[in-house]
Amino acid sequence: MFAIKGGKVLTLDDTGVVEDAVILIEGDTIKAVGKNIEIPQGYKIIDAYGKYITPGFIDTHTHVGLDEEIYRVEGDDVNEITDPITPQLEALDGINLLDLGFKDALRGGVTRIMSMPGSANIIGGQAVFLKTHASSIKNMIYKNPAGLKAALGENPKRVYGDQKKTPRTRMANASLLKEAFYIAAGYLEKDKIEPKEKFKYNPLIKVLKKEMPLLLHAHRADDIMTALRLKDDFDINLAIQHGTEAHLISDELVKRDVAVFLGPLLVNRAKVEMKEISFKNADMLAERGVKFSFISDHPVTPVEHLRVYAALAVREGLNENIAFQALTTVPVEVLQVEHELGTIRSGKRADLVIHDGHPFDFSTKTVQTFVDGEFLGG
Template identity: 45%
Template sequence: MLVIKNGYIKTMNGEDIENGVIIIEDGKIKAVGNNLKIPEDAEVIDAKGYLVAPGFVDAHCHIGMWEEGIGFEGEDGNEDVEPITPQLRAIDAINPMDQGFQDAIEGGVTTAVTGPGSANVIGGTFLAMKTFGKRVDDMVIKDPVAMKIAFGENPKRVYDEQHKSPVTRMGVAALLRETLFEAKQYKEDLEASAEDPDRKPDFDIKLHAMLPVMNKQIPLKAHAHRADDIFTALRIAKEFDLDITLDHCTEGHLIPEELAAEGKACLIGPTFGSRTKYELKNKSFETPKILVDAGVKIAIITDSNVIPIQHINMCAGMAVKAGLSVEDAWKSITINPAEIAGIDDRVGSLASGKDADIAIFKGDPLLDIDYETVMTIIDGEIVYRNPKVSI
C-alpha cells in the first residue's frame, strides 16, 4: 500500500484539494481527500510543497514506432507501399525499450495513444498504453483505440513520388470511400450469413480490420491540418455514419463555429516548431482557446517524435500564454484526451477506482519554466524518482 500526503492535488475530477491524501492499493486509487486515515503498514510519500496530478495523457503520438536516434531500423510507423492498410496494428511495431518511454515518465506522461503515421489513406490501428513496462502486451490499456486515416499533403506526396494514386485530394477521398463501401458490404454480408450461409464473404484481412470502425466500436482518427481537409473528413464520416476525431486540426481556429456544430473532438498539435509544409502556414497556439470558447472538446498533442513527448506540458503552457485558461489547459492533457480515447474509466483524473497513475511536480509544469518532475507513479508503482529533488 502506498500513500501520498500533504500535497496540492489536482484531481481533474472536481475541485483541487489542498494538503490532500491519496491512498493507493493494488495499483488502484482507493481514496482521495482530506483527513483520510493512513494505514499503519503503508509506504508514505510526504508531498508537502509539491503539486500532485494525474499523469499526462497524449492522445496522438508515435512513441515507440519511430525510435530515438536509430533511423531506418527504428522507423516502423508507415508501410508506405500501398495506400490502404487497415490491417496494420501499432502493437506489432512498438518497442517499449525505446528511449522515448523513459523520457515520457521523466516528464510525467503516463499514458500514450500511439499508432501509425500519415503516409497512407488508411494506416492501421492506434492503441492506448502505459509508458512503463518491458512487454507492450502488458502495457496496453485499450487496443484498438482508433483507425488512422490521412488527408492532405502527406499521402499526396508519398504516392506522387511513387507515381501512383492517390496524388490529389480527390484521389485520397475516393480511395477512402471505396474501402468504406467495401467494408460496409462485407459487414452486411457477414451479418446476413448467420441466416444465409451462402452470403458469407471470403475472408479479407483489410475489410475485417475495418469492422470495429463500421460497427462504431472505434472512431476514424483523421490526420487533417487544413480546413478543407477537415471538412472532407467530416463529410465522409457522415456519409457512412461513422465516429471520427479530428487530429492536428491546425486550421481549426478558422472554422470554430462549424466544428462546434459538428460536435467532434479536436486533437490539436504539434504546434511547436517551424512551418515545415504549406498546410501548416496558419499554425497558431491560439487554436485551443478559440475552439474551447466555441464549445469544442480539445486535447493538446505532441505527435511525438515531432515534439518530444515529455514536453506536452509546454505545449499546454504555450496555449495558456495565447489565452487558454489554465484549467482548460490541464484538461487538454489529462481528462479530455482520456475521454476522447475512451479510457477515462482508468486514467485522466485522480478518483477512487482508477489506475494509480500519478505525477508529482515541484512547481507548476504548465506555468513554471523551472518546474521539476519529482516522481512518476504508474499502476501504483514508483517508476521514476528525480535524483535532484528530495521527497
C-alpha cells in the first residue's frame, strides 16, 4: 500500500488539477485521490512535493518486442511477407517480452503499449495490449487480441510488387481487403465453418461483431477514404494508424467517429505518402474535432520520448490539455478500456507517473512510476 503525498496531480478527468494532493494505492487500484485525505497506518509514503503526477502514458502503435532492439534478423518478427492476408497471426506469439524497448518505455512514463504486426501485408495479424512492466512476464499481457492490423498504401504495393505478386496497385490493396471481409461476413452467417477457415477468418469475424477494432495503416487521404468506405460497407469499429493526411478529410472522420493514431511525427518524409508530415497536424485535427492519440511506431522513433512528441505538437499550437488527452484518455476510449485506465480517480488501475517538472518541459525526467500498482524507481 502506497500514499503519494504533496504533488500536483493532473487527473485528466472532471476533477482537473489537484494541488498538494494525496493518492492512496491499494494493490493494483487507486483507492482515493484528493486534498486533505488521511493516510492510514501501514501505507508507505512517497514524497512528491514540487512534482507533477499524471496517468501512465499509452502508446497505441508500436512494434516493441516484435522488431527488437539490438537484434536484426534474429529479432525481426514484425512482418510475415509470404501472404498478403494473414489475420490469423498473433503479435503475442512473436514478441520478446524481455526486449529492451519495454525498459525504454518506462523511462518515458509509458505504462501501456499496443504492439502489432507491421504494414507489409494487407492484413498483418492481431495486436496485443501490454503493460510495460509486471512482476512476471506472463502478467504483462493486458488485452489480447486488442485489434486487427491492416494496411493500405505504398507498403503492400512495394513488398508484393517486388515479388511480382498481387497487390501491385492501390486497387488490388483495396480489393484484397474487401474480399477478406466479404468471406468473413459469409462465414458469420453460416452455422458451421471448416476448422482451417475458422482459424484464419475468426479475427475478421470478431471485427465484424465489433469485438475489436480494425487498426488500419494509411497515410494518404485517398487510402483513408478507402478505409472509410470499408467501414461504411461493414459497420466496423475503425482506427486509422499514422493518418499523415487525415486533416485533409477531417469532416469524413468526424462524421463516422473514427479516431487517428497519429504519427510518428519526429521523422523525415521517408516516403511520398508522408509529404504532409508535420507537428501542426495534431492541432488541425483537434480544431476540426477529430479524436487522436500520439504514437511512436517504436522502433521507428523511440517509445521513451512519446511525451516529447506531444510537447512538440503543443509548441506548434496544440492545446496542452488535448495533448495530455491524446496520451491518456483518447487511447483508452478507442480501445474500450476507459473504465480501468486513462485518468487518476478512485477505482481506476494504478498506472501513475511522477515527473520532476512539467511533463511537456523537455528537461523533465520521469522519476517514479507505478504500473498496476507496482512501484518502480525512487
